[in-house]
Amino acid sequence: MPHRPNRTVLLGLAALSLLVGAGVAWAATGRERSLAVYPAQHMPLRFDHAQHLEAGAECVTCHDAARTSQSPKDRNLPGHEECETCHDIDAARKGKPTDPPSSCTTCHPGFDPTVRMEPAKLLVPPANLRFSHQQHVEKKVDCTVCHGEMKDVQLATRQQLPKMATCFTCHDGNVASNTCKSCHPTEASGRLRLTFDSGLLRPMQGNPLGLDHGPRYEFNHGPRATVDRLTCQQCHSESYCQTCHDGMQKPLSVHPNDFITLHPVQARAGTTRCESCHRAQSFCVACHERTGVGMDADASLRPRNLKVHPDYQAWVEIIGPQHHGIAASRDIGSCISCHREESCTSCHSSLSTRRQVNPHPAGFAQACKRLAGANDRACLKCHTPESLAEKGCR
Template sequence: MLPRQNRHVLLALAALALCAGAGVAWAATARERSLAVYPQQHVPLRFDHAQHLAAGADCATCHDAARKSQSAKDLNLPGHEECETCHDIEAGRKGKPTDPPSNCNTCHPGFDPTVRKEPAKLNMPAANLKFSHQLHVDKKAECSVCHGEMTEVKLATRNQLPKMATCFKCHDGNVASNTCATCHPTEPSGRIRIAFDSGLLRPMQGNPLGLDHGPRYEFNHAARATSDRLTCMQCHSESYCQTCHDGMQKPLSIHPNDYITLHPVQARAGTPRCESCHRTQSFCAACHERVGVGMDADRTLRARNQKVHPDYAAWVEILGPQHHGIAASRDLGSCISCHREESCMSCHSELSPRRQINPHPAGFAQSCKKLASANDRACLKCHSSDSLAAKGCR
């Protein structure tokens, strides 16, 4: 068996592999960039931005196409045409000495044209953004504002692409629009698209809006959703919320482990708003019946080592502080989590073959005719039409 330390390392590596395989692509810290915005790249090149800038080149020397680019899908990288301004590529291919160096291996490490015709393929997927370089150039925005100072950068990667905090320096709602749809692609419904082949778009730690959708966000999102619902609705629809809040099916992460054992205490204290997700009569009562709690549960399932109610005499026969009628008048919600309307009617309805106990308080007869004339649907639960007519209520 592996030592404990090694087992922990293997478990951690397995967890990382599982996350990668599942496409978990949101960034965890403010230093990272979301794969849902900037997909992973493969740049098999050798290049030194600092060296070229020191030699007198500027951004437009190699990236002049960016001045007219109006889409994030444009690959505004220099080709041989731009490189040949300084590098004699043709002489380099023939093996002639050049200054600066111009053979293929200068930029394509390990590439030998005598062995294969093409160098390793460059893969730089387009950013999942709506962006126009031309618009920003026309607004006199400097390249370094978005891409940072390149004087100490060798090969530029997705780490030199701007983050939302950088964009918000201008997109503050005054200088430029700060609505999400300004830069982020939208669905036909108008909401922000959050699912991409490269990952799932989720706000990360340190984002300017303070919306860190980290691992615990499902437990503390309610306050933000209540105070800033319009921001949430730019990405999420009501149906998205109902996937957890529909009262029929919930993700396992909503409640802690072994919550089925813990929930009676919280339910009685009213700590959680159970009714916001669960229907008492269809969810609670049905579950309680299946586990043997409630009058309608199978007798073989009922627990024999615990009691829900006091002794039968105090609970049913003797009118006092422990009588079920007093308990029901104080907290009917607790009763209906196990008992249905039919449970009460088995004793309190004149239609029942069992004994009939009048549930109404003293003096109720003086007002029952008025109540029945206004709406006798409740009366018909326990009384027949002929009975109401005989009582003068119809």
């Protein structure tokens, strides 16, 4: 009795085949053409480019209209008129022998004129590009430069349409323009149009700019956006970036789980990165107050087993290495994550009813008039115009 694999083995093999197939499909994306640039085609034809080239045909024999074409919307494919140069279609329709073969089924497999009068139609949508064949012909660009050698190609498909890397051999900024707008349609804003009926325009694997917008790109696009922001702005506006970076709603893919516990380490290491999304005085302070960390938090929320600052005497009263003024002068960013400006002015303002501690160093009065004369907005946070005049700062 032959051995029959059990159901678990069959399922495992099926899963493995799916994974292998997905891997092959993913690897092939580097050679694929973007549907947003070249929409899908349907070409129910039988044709052999290699055979026609061997017979002495040239590109312009069948595609003569391409020499004067100025738009991708032009249909530069041969019709019966071009085919009849060599194929006697009328004789074949009458049942006469022809050489080369010229019956309908020579090019339209499965077509039976007794069943229907017209063969299946070709669907070849125009490319979503700005392009002029005529301009390239006038520049003496050979057809094979963009479409490759056809001597081994039967029916040409989207695979014979040029990729951006091919275009960049000439469009290098010297021989021809290399700006995105040279070839790609734009919106009224001047940015590239990204959405088409056939797909979404996005850089694919193997693109010459090295901007593969694959599944992980949202996690590693930051460094590239930092060093090459102008390239990003060809497609994306600041408002597009702010949909994730405004700090109003945290995308679950940005921070790991339990990030609230871990975020102080990263905040201390790179506050600039945090501030690209979050404002310390509105986002950080408000959250810290709600959770009992901030100075103005409700007393019932404050933890009883945690201590942020040194003892009160060393932190407030005694001028020394642990004094809060020294810490603030070194890293005011850490202070403003929990304290608002009012926290400082409650003691360091001449308007305070709590206590008035002069924060200025010795000899500051000699420079106050010059500083206030340049910009007294900072002065008026703690002083009235009258008190500034009394001190000789006005």
